[in-house]
Amino acid sequence: MPEETADAAAADAAVAPGRAERHLTRTPALVGVVLLVAAAGWTLAADDLGFPGFLLMILGGWCLGFAFVNTVFAMQPVRLGVMLHIGVAVALGLAMYAMIEHGSRLVDGLPEQARAPILVLQIAAGPAAGWIWLGLLSRLADVFTRRDRARRPTPTTPTWEREPDGDGSGVRFSALPLRMSTITRATVVMVVVLGAAGVALLIALDDLVMRLGARVAIIALGILIAFPAYLGVLAVVRRRTLRCTLAFGNDEVRVVAGARTHVIPFRELDALVWRRGTDYARVEVRVDGVDLSLVVGLAKPARGRTPELPELPRRVFRRLELAGMSVERSRRDEIVTFRRAS
Structure with a gap:
């Protein structure tokens, strides 16, 4: 019988994309667009942001950020994915800063029908940027752990x-x-719960948020809530x-x-x-x-x-x-x- 390692090296591995993979790569982007369109429609119809519209924007932005991070992590060569990841993260951060500092002057002169989509994109950019920056933090953590890996035998x-x-x-x-369907549902539930908790916290700390600015507040939520929650869930699951x-x-x-x-x-x-x-x-x-x-x-x-x-x-x-x-x-x-x- 041929040697197993030689067989493995010569195996013609293949797979049809399963339903779970489609859900984790393509569906979040589509769901994000649908949620943001619904948020814009809600804002125009209700003539007020309201909690439902705000929640739709938060979830829609996260879905788009989630889809983007999955895409760049799967890109080959890896260097191309890293460069695109950094470029979009920086560009999105600069765009958010520009909207916070100068957005009112740009939006005030626009008709109401044009303000709603801009408002939707401005709010949705927060969770999208937060998830994208969390992805960069994971890359950065991997860089800092390479020294420890060098001291140990390579796995x-x-x-x-x-x-x-x-x-x-x-x-x-x-x-x-x-099952992959369980992981997908758990991810969605965690995002909904954390999103609702983040919105409630932003409302409760309204004065502090106004002093810090939306950009700093959203980044703080990602560092203080989202990242520890992710690590905590992963630790519990790994048990x-x-x-x-x-x-x-x-x-x-x-x-x-x-x-x-x-x-x-x-x-x-x-x-x-x-x-x-x-x-x-x-x-x-x-x-x-x-x-x-x-x-x-x-x-x-x-x-x-x-x-x-x-x-x-x-x-x-x-x-x-x-x-x-x-x-x-x-x-x-x-x-x-x-x-x-x-």
């Missing part, structure tokens, strides 16, 4: 190991038993990390997630999703009676390992195709999706 990707009984190979990794093993035999896939073990023959498998990298690295196994989703990218990895999965060996492609599975491929080859051929 490596989990590797395939021959099974003791000689039937195929397996890989050990850490994962969270979560559910399980030590997992997945092995592909000649005719079956064996999955051990914590104390639970699943042995699924290839001929009974309905779908298998394999994503190697990013925060959404995961493996999904679906069969009648079993719907297993193990998210590797958000879990706390074992010492010396990275939170990702290795490439699938070529023999797995052959075995699953012989068992009647079809392979769907994506443009970026980030995910491999096997489905039962109809």
Whole structure:
């Protein structure tokens, strides 16, 4: 049998973009535009900002910022994504400053129908800029941690190991038993709750906000509320990390997630999703009676390992195709999706 590492290097990884990926990359931008259009309509119809309109602007701005950060983090080469990230962050900060300092003189002479969209964009720019700057902070934190990484052995990707009984190979990794739809819903709920809390805090501290200015107040909210909340949620979620093993035999896939073990023959498998990298690295196994989703990218990895999965060996492609599975491929080859051929 060919060496597993050679098989992995030669594997033609592929994936069709799943529904969760579309939700996390394309849908937020579309939802953001819809929310901002609704906010403009509300403002014109009610002739007053009001809390519903303000909340629509906050959520719409965050959706656009979220979509932008996802896009630049996925860009290749990485340097291009970093340059675009910095450029948009700086430009958006300067635009917000200009609107705060000189916006009234520019807007006062415009008709009411033109003021509403400008007001919507001005308020929505706050949460969008906050999320974009949080993304830059994460890049900056990664730069400062490189020195610590240099002192420690470089973490490596989990590797395939021959099974003791000689039937195929397996890989050990850490994962969270979560579905991508659950992560998406949790993200939306967290943004709504934090947005409402931020609005309430801005209203309660109206005098202080007026003295500091909207730009400083929004940045302070991101630093004091959004960033700690994100770290807190991530810490709580990571407590559910399980030590997992997945092995592909000649005719079956064996999955051990914590104390639970699943042995699924290839001929009974309905779908298998394999994503190697990013925060959404995961493996999904679906069969009648079993719907297993193990998210590797958000879990706390074992010492010396990275939170990702290795490439699938070529023999797995052959075995699953012989068992009647079809392979769907994506443009970026980030995910491999096997489905039962109809």
